[in-house]
Amino acid sequence: MNLKKTITTIVNVLKDPAYSFLAIITALLMMAISTYLLNIPLIISTIAASWDWTAKIVLLFKLLGGAITNNTPSTLVLQLLTSFLGGINLALAIHHWREQRTVNITKNSASVTGMSVGILAAGCSSCGISILALLGLAGVITFLPFKGLELSILSIVLLTISMLWMANQKPTCALVEKKGVKP
Amino acid sequence: MRSGRSPPFLSKQEKYLQNKMTKSRLQILLIFVAIIGIILLLLYFSWSTLFPKPVNLILQQRTSNDVSETLLLDDDTIMGKPDAPVLIVEFGEFMCPYCGQIHREIEPLWRKEYIETGKAKYVFRDYINLGHLRAFTAAEANECADAQGKQWPMYDLLFDNAYTGDAWAQLPNRKDFIEIMNRYAQHLNLDVALFKECINNSTFGEEVQLDASAGSQLGIFGTPVIYIGNDQTGFVKIRGAQPYSVYTQIIDEKLKS
Numbered sequence: 001m002n003l004k005k006t007i008t009t010i011v012n013v014l015k016d017p018a019y020s021f022l023a024i025i026t027a028l029l030m031m032a033i034s035t036y037l038l039n040i041p042l043i044i045s046t047i048a049a050s051w052d053w054t055a056k057i058v059l060l061f062k063l064l065g066g067a068i069t070n071n072t073p074s075t076l077v078l079q080l081l082t083s084f085l086g087g088i089n090l091a092l093a094i095h096h097w098r099e100q101r102t103v104n105i106t107k108n109s110a111s112v113t114g115m116s117v118g119i120l121a122a123g124c125s126s127c128g129i130s131i132l133a134l135l136g137l138a139g140v141i142t143f144l145p146f147k148g149l150e151l152s153i154l155s156i157v158l159l160t161i162s163m164l165w166m167a168n169q170k171p172t173c174a175l176v177e178k179k180g181v182k183p
Numbered sequence: 184m185r186s187g188r189s190p191p192f193l194s195k196q197e198k199y200l201q202n203k204m205t206k207s208r209l210q211i212l213l214i215f216v217a218i219i220g221i222i223l224l225l226l227y228f229s230w231s232t233l234f235p236k237p238v239n240l241i242l243q244q245r246t247s248n249d250v251s252e253t254l255l256l257d258d259d260t261i262m263g264k265p266d267a268p269v270l271i272v273e274f275g276e277f278m279c280p281y282c283g284q285i286h287r288e289i290e291p292l293w294r295k296e297y298i299e300t301g302k303a304k305y306v307f308r309d310y311i312n313l314g315h316l317r318a319f320t321a322a323e324a325n326e327c328a329d330a331q332g333k334q335w336p337m338y339d340l341l342f343d344n345a346y347t348g349d350a351w352a353q354l355p356n357r358k359d360f361i362e363i364m365n366r367y368a369q370h371l372n373l374d375v376a377l378f379k380e381c382i383n384n385s386t387f388g389e390e391v392q393l394d395a396s397a398g399s400q401l402g403i404f405g406t407p408v409i410y411i412g413n414d415q416t417g418f419v420k421i422r423g424a425q426p427y428s429v430y431t432q433i434i435d436e437k438l439k440s
Contacts, residue, residue, distance in 0.1 A: 034408070035305070038422045038423050039421065039422050039423070039425075042419060042420060042421055045419060049436070051436055055432070055436070059429065059432050059433075062426055062428045062429045063425065063429055065425065065426035065428070065429070066424070066425045066426065066429075067424055068426075069284070069423075069426050070281065070423040070424050070425070071424055072280070105195065107231070107345045109214070109215055109217075112217075116221065133200060175368065180224075
């Protein structure tokens with residue numbers, strides 16, 4: 001793998017405003033999902049409350065601040081990294097799909113797994129306030145040496161590998177060939 | 184190439200491309216099915232935790248059969264006026280860094296803005312997280328201080344020194360940890376002999392366990408979890424350390440209704 005060439009490919013894809021916008025939106029969505037997942041009952045009760053809609057929307061926005069208050073600086077950096085890598089992965093996958101009209105299961109599975117693990121690892125695992133604990137797996141985290149931090153790192157590794165894989169895919173000119181095919 | 188059938192006039196290259204297209208469609212379908220499957224599995228396993236049955240969280244509904252002041256209060260000491268209209272109950276733990284964060288950054292503002300003005304009352308209940316070795320004894324020490332009327336000063340000392348100062352939460356040796364607890368008792372002018380006896384006999388061990396059991400019944404699995412409300416308007420459950428403005432908005436809405 002030519003790393004320089006691979007990185008140039010990623011940069012070239014992200015130079016397109018549509019793909020960079022998609023990557024940023026996906027990253028923000030991942031951050032929002034991992035922040036909101038912990039407080040779904042609160043969100044439901046807020047929406048169902050008889051407050052005026054402005055107050056409801058303001059509270060939902062304020063809850064996003066939990067991404068900062070419910071993380072240590074290190075977990076916040078890891079979560080931001082996971083989210084942005086997730087965004088780049090999706091942008092690359094869509095770029096590849098539009099160019100080649102093919103999907104590689106292995107590379108995309110690594111990407112989807114990385115994004116899921118990243119979301120699951122968010123929050124304070126040692127205090128049981130994480131999505132994993134929400135799924136009843138708080139006990140598992142206790143046995144991990146870094147109390148769940150390794151999951152964030154696993155997610156980053158998976159997302160980096162799938163990102164490099166996707167960027168390193170050689171074009172097969174499928175689009176050109178397809179144009180010549182007439183049913 | 185809309186039909187799934189291969190017309191007989193397709194060349195070898197066209198057939199190859201058609202197969203490739205069908206294969207990628209199948210792959211997309213497989214990924215889609217896998218994602219839906221994962222989501223359904225996650226929902227299946229987390230449904231009861233995400234939407235616990237006994238807890239009615241609709242803000243404006245009365246929740247006499249679900250979460251009530253009686254259920255939340257137990258016999259724990261109240262900070263503030265007992266007849267304050269809004270009750271804030273925190274299920275927390277002295278070794279949880281985020282409970283410490285609430286204690287440092289949010290609770291002083293609550294005390295000033297709502298508790299001292301008689302708008303709200305505050306109760307701290309113990310919920311011990313797995314793997315937090317010293318947290319149980321720290322909770323007992325807090326109860327032992329409470330028995331001598333000094334819960335809140337001990338509570339401040341425990342939170343303030345968990346990871347800084349004495350850093351009791353990181354002490355590997357239990358003996359050193361107990362010595363620190365005794366020093367706190369001395370510092371607060373408690374009857375140290377009585378305090379030591381209370382810790383050694385684990386007098387309030389059952390009380391700490393009861394608090395944690397109450398938390399589990401309420402669907403709590405980690406700390407901090409904060410309930411805000413009253414019997415008239417119901418309770419709101421907030422997981423994790425949220426920005427101060429989240430708590431104030433909910434308390435203010437509760438005060439309005």
